[in-house]
Amino acid sequence: MFIDLARSRKTCRTFTEEPLTEEEMGLIMEAGRLAPSSRKLDDVRLVPVRDVSLIRRLALCKPSSTTPLETATFAVIVAADPRVCDVWIEDASIATIMIQLEAEDLGLGSCWVQVRLRDSDSGTAEEFVIREAGLDPEWKVLSIVAVGRRR
Secondary structure (H helix, E strand, O other): OHHHHHHHOOEOOOEOOOOOOHHHHHHHHHHHHOOOOHHHOOOEEEEEEOOHHHHHHHOOOOOOOOHHHHOOOEEEEEEEOOOOOOOHHHHHHHHHHHHHHHHHHOOOEEEEEEOOOOEEOOEEHHHHHHHHHOOOOOOEEEEEEEEEOEO
16 A cells, blocks of 8 residues: 555665666656656656766765765756746655655665755755756756665
């Protein structure tokens, strides 16, 4: 039952070094893509991050609360194109929790790392993520979901 999945989901901040399988990563991405969006405008942009060195660099996007990115073996940058839809924050938030629920359903751990409205040592956390990940500078970054096997 869905309520059992919702009840069992807990934030996980530390992960083992064992990588996710291609199937697990694919299902996580599919769950995010299947998230409902306002008027089906397709404003959300999900960026899978498999490169562990990039995940570790993304942990530097803000001075605190990025510990999960220090051990995650997979991450999803959840962004949106605000030119497409004015409720991009809501749409990206729904996609974020869908990713987390799929991770839980697969027996994996996850943590929502807030990016929007957070500062970095050199500007905003959003600017840092866009620069490090090579994203479209017109996008807005809501979060990064750190995913891995629970320690």
